[in-house]
Amino acid sequence: MIAHVRRTVLALALLGAAAAAHAAPAPPPKLVVVIVVDQMRGDYVARYGFQWTGGLRRIVDGGAWFRRAAYPYLTTVTCVGHATVSTGAFPRTHGIVGNSWFDRELDRSVTCTWDPGRTNVSYASPVSGGESPWRLQTATLSDELRAQMPVPARVVTVSIKERTAIMLAGDRADAVAWFNAAAGGFVTSSAYTSVPVPFIAEFVKANPVTADFGRTWTRTLPAGQYLFADAGKGEKPAAYWSAEFPHAIGAGAGTPDAQAFEAWESSPFSDDYLGRMAIASVDALKLGQGKGTDFLGVSFSALDLVGHDFGPASHEVQDTLVRLDRTLGRLLAHLDRTVGAGNYVVALTADHGAAPIPEQTAAAALDAGRLDSAAVRLAAQKAIEAAFGPGLGPVRSQYSDLILPPGVVDKLRRDSQATDEVLRAIKAVPGVAAAFFAEQLQSHAAAGDRDAHAALLSYYPGRSGDLIVMPKPYWFFVTADGSPQPGSATSHGTMYGYDQQVPLILFGKGIRPGEYTRPATPADIAPTLAYLCGVTLAHADGDVLAEALAAPAPSAQRGR
Numbered sequence: 277m278i279a280h281v282r283r284t285v286l287a288l289a290l291l292g293a294a295a296a297a298h299a300a301p302a303p304p305p306k307l308v309v310v311i312v313v314d315q316m317r318g319d320y321v322a323r324y325g326f327q328w329t330g331g332l333r334r335i336v337d338g339g340a341w342f343r344r345a346a347y348p349y350l351t352t353v354t355c356v357g358h359a360t361v362s363t364g365a366f367p368r369t370h371g372i373v374g375n376s377w378f379d380r381e382l383d384r385s386v387t388c389t390w391d392p393g394r395t396n397v398s399y400a401s402p403v404s405g406g407e408s409p410w411r412l413q414t415a416t417l418s419d420e421l422r423a424q425m426p427v428p429a430r431v432v433t434v435s436i437k438e439r440t441a442i443m444l445a446g447d448r449a450d451a452v453a454w455f456n457a458a459a460g461g462f463v464t465s466s467a468y469t470s471v472p473v474p475f476i477a478e479f480v481k482a483n484p485v486t487a488d489f490g491r492t493w494t495r496t497l498p499a500g501q502y503l504f505a506d507a508g509k510g511e512k513p514a515a516y517w518s519a520e521f522p523h524a525i526g527a528g529a530g531t532p533d534a535q536a537f538e539a540w541e542s543s544p545f546s547d548d549y550l551g552r553m554a555i556a557s558v559d560a561l562k563l564g565q566g567k568g569t570d571f572l573g574v575s576f577s578a579l580d581l582v583g584h585d586f587g588p589a590s591h592e593v594q595d596t597l598v599r600l601d602r603t604l605g606r607l608l609a610h611l612d613r614t615v616g617a618g619n620y621v622v623a624l625t626a627d628h629g630a631a632p633i634p635e636q637t638a639a640a641a642l643d644a645g646r647l648d649s650a651a652v653r654l655a656a657q658k659a660i661e662a663a664f665g666p667g668l669g670p671v672r673s674q675y676s677d678l679i680l681p682p683g684v685v686d687k688l689r690r691d692s693q694a695t696d697e698v699l700r701a702i703k704a705v706p707g708v709a710a711a712f713f714a715e716q717l718q719s720h721a722a723a724g725d726r727d728a729h730a731a732l733l734s735y736y737p738g739r740s741g742d743l744i745v746m747p748k749p750y751w752f753f754v755t756a757d758g759s760p761q762p763g764s765a766t767s768h769g770t771m772y773g774y775d776q777q778v779p780l781i782l783f784g785k786g787i788r789p790g791e792y793t794r795p796a797t798p799a800d801i802a803p804t805l806a807y808l809c810g811v812t813l814a815h816a817d818g819d820v821l822a823e824a825l826a827a828p829a830p831s832a833q834r835g836r
């Protein structure tokens with residue numbers, strides 16, 4: 277009997293030794309945190325980072341920073357970028373080709389999340405519409421974590437915008453919440469829940485957004501510490517704000533008017549609110565404190581709204597980042613206390629960058645301007661009528677995409693001279709750099725045309741345009757509104773560096789700190805996080821950022 281027990285103990289010891297010898301994988305992170313800072317240019321870290329002392333500082337100093345990270349595709353806009361971050365795929369694969377695109381069957385423009393089969397669920401006033409990720413063609417990392425981990429991941433995403441909260445999450449989640457100014461509060465969708473999620477409902481009740489009304493956004497640091505001018509050339513603040521600090525949120529405390537909600541969204545107060553909502557989610561669901569790996573996604577929207585109005589070289593952008601640094605500092609400190617420092621992994625990135633304000637670029641004697649979408653559409657319409665006669669129907673435009681009337685694509689396919697003439701007419705519009713017949717993107721890309729290659733990565737048949745139009749550097753599309761400066765002060769959505777380059781920093785569990793100069797894209801984030809968690813993405817275009825992975829521990833130390 278004793279001999280038998282001894283033999284069993286010996287066998288178990290041998291088994292244990294064998295397991296240790298076979299490199300047992302490091303345990304996965306307890307919590308995956310994906311932070312997207314909407315419109316954060318890659319160069320903001322180098323330019324404004326000297327002012328950071330909180331969470332951004334910790335992530336930059338303690339993380340694996342891919343300094344040359346950039347989206348490689350043309351359509352550098354919000355919904356596309358978030359879908360790329362969450363799936364590890366480019367738009368040619370995930371199918372999200374814009375914030376909106378022209379639905380040929382419905383003969384109208386649709387937003388990337390509009391879903392006639394869903395209804396939105398409000399935490400505030402009743403709200404119309406319905407949103408979901410039903411048009412996303414690739415599973416997200418969090419959906420794969422739910423599906424593949426031995427203990428399904430709990431998933432929470434929060435943002436100000438519906439497209440960012442939804443694309444970060446994917447098909448299912450414990451809570452997906454975004455802000456809706458018309459509802460005067462946060463909402464979700466029947467895609468995720470038929471009734472308000474109790475812990476979000478409790479949080480928004482205890483923390484009314486209107487508590488920020490009557491507050492004033494002022495500079496956090498002494499005015500002398502800000503680069504550039506406060507009222508920079510070409511800034512275009514909303515009607516209720518001037519180009520200079522301070523910026524008031526609403527007329528008075530608690531006054532719930534639409535303008536106050538808009539001002540609040542466009543202020544760092546909305547980022548701070550999302551940070552607190554994220555902390556409340558961690559506490560309510562005990563994210564990262566269970567047996568499995570959980571997922572928290574936060575997309576901070578204020579920088580995008582601020583950037584569009586005040587431009588990348590503004591006190592407002594600098595201050596939004598100074599305050600986000602503090603907001604993230606509080607979030608990381610909370611994760612240290614609850615999940616444990618070193619038990620969670622963070623990915624910090626952006627969905628796109630932004631162009632400088634054309635008036636400021638022009639003042640530096642560089643060619644810059646706003647490209648009128650209507651002028652491009654009209655040029656195409658006229659050239660098509662000149663080639664094939666009138667009465668074919670209207671040309672539609674959506675950013676870089678032109679959608680041709682039914683039958684015209686067939687005609688162009690058979691008539692290369694007419695195709696050349698149409699493209700020539702579009703390229704004659706001031707501000708246009710290039711125009712392609714979508715069916716020729718492949719051959720142009722194969723011949724080494726970089727712009728065609730960028731457009732091809734963004735191209736999804738049936739959703740993308742029939743003709744693809746690209747502005748010159750420092751130009752972007754606007755819709756003419758009769759004003760001398762139509763559209764926002766600045767924008768994004770091109771294949772130029774200022775739109776494509778974004779921060780990409782991984783931090784925490786399993787990550788080796790360092791600065792890396794090899795090319796990388798935000799599509800590498802989900803594959804890298806999936807690798808850390810030991811799950812497989814079915815259809816990623818990105819790759820694992822191997823340099824960022826911590827060296828494996830010696831096998832003798834494993835399994836203890």
Ligand SMILES: [Zn+2]
Nearest residue numbers: 314315354627
């Ligand atoms: Zn964006």
